[in-house]
Amino acid sequence: MKLFCFLTTFVLVNVLANDEVTYKKVVFFTNAAIELAYNTNELIEGDNFVTNGLEYVIEKMVNDEDSYKSFAKINLMMAVPDKTDLVNHIPSLVPFFPMHMLGMQYQLFVRQEIRDTLGMEYLSPIKKCINYQNYMQQEIKDTLEIDFPEADESQDFGSLDLTILANQRRRLVKTAIKKIFRRVIGTMFDQFFLELEVRDTLNLVGSNLATLIEERRATGTSLENTIRQRVLGTENPEVVEDQNGSIRDCPLLRFCRLMGLYMSTQLPTLYIKKIWxxxxxxxxxxxxxxxERKFKKINGVWSQISSTT
Incomplete structure (x- = not known):
């Protein structure tokens, strides 16, 4: 009996180790696909000119509420592949479409979605993560209609560091998201990103918010300006409304998902698990x-209005 238990444990440990090596391998290849998309420019999609392949893939995914009902799924696939616990925040079963949407194509889609989901139910968390990275590769391939070069299977994938692989990916994804925001936000881009950088810097340096608030009372300076002066070393004036309009026609969910992805690439230790x-x-x-950080558009700029634990 003891021998059986030992052998069972040995087999399980080896299977887990093999799965971890496989995951590093698939993350490595997904990174290569993302880099290929990042370096793909001047695309034509239908009648539309697409500036960059990775930007187009990201926008397509955040806009797709059918295939990507869960933000955790997008974040794991794209920005934080090293945070494998995110798989626990992806709902097991997808809800059905409303009856008026169940045409032929949607019936086929739902049928495939059910098959995929039920199949995933019996997989270990790491195997689910492997599947999601493979989905990311397929998303890039199908969206951009490009072929990937022959993969080098001879490498020692077990020696790869998952965090390093994830950081390499985040640099590309972060840059692409900033370019998307610059197009979407327009003239208010700098003020908007100052808001996000302020929040990130506060988290990194652990500034004493109570002291900043007290300074505000004593000097009459707004809290945002105090933070900018103390943390960022800038004296930019108060946020003012952009007379030409700041956020162009950008659906709220899409914008929220982009913020969640960006903040996860900026501070991967505080990666976003849920959005609403x-x-x-x-x-x-x-x-x-x-x-939980709540953002709202105030005077033409998206600002954090509350933070609760």
């Missing part, structure tokens, strides 16, 4: 599992 929107209040909430 309030269309009535026009707010976006990002949840990293510890802190």
């Amino acid at each position: 929107i309030d269309s009535n209040e026009n707010t976006c909430t990002l949840d990293d599992g510890t802190i």
Whole structure:
């Protein structure tokens, strides 16, 4: 009996080790696909000119509420492949489409989605992560209609560091998202990113928010300006409304997902697990599992209005 238990444990440990090596391998190849998309420019999609392949893939995914109902799925596939616990935040079963949407194509799609989902139910978390990275490769291949070069299978994938692989990917994804925001936000890009960088810097340096608030009371300086001066070393004036309009026609969920992806690439230790929107209040909430940050468009700029634990 003891021998049986030992052999069973030995087999399980080896299977897990093999799965971890396989995951590093598939993340490595997915990185190569993302880099290929990043270096693909001047695309034509239908009658539209597409500037960059990776930007186009990202926008397609955040806009697709049918294939990507869960933000955790997008984040794991794209920005934080090293945070494998995210797979636990991806719903097991996808909801069915409304009856009025169930035409022939949607019936086939739902049927395939059910098959894929039920199949995933019996997989270990790491195997699910492997599948999601393979999905990311397929998404790039199908969206951009490009072929990947022959993969070098002779490498020692077990020696690869998953965090290093993820950081290499995040640099590309972060750059692409910033370019998307620059197109979407237009003239308010600098002010918007100053908001995000302020939040990230505060998290990194652990500034004493109570002290900053007290400074505000004593000097009459706004909290945002105090933070900018103390943390960023800048004296940019108060946020003012852009007379030409700041956020162009950008759906709230899409914008929220882009923010969640960007913040996950910027601070991967505080990666976003869940997001939700309030269309009535026009707010976006990002949840990293510890802190919920709510954003709202104020005077033409998206600003963080609350932070709760």
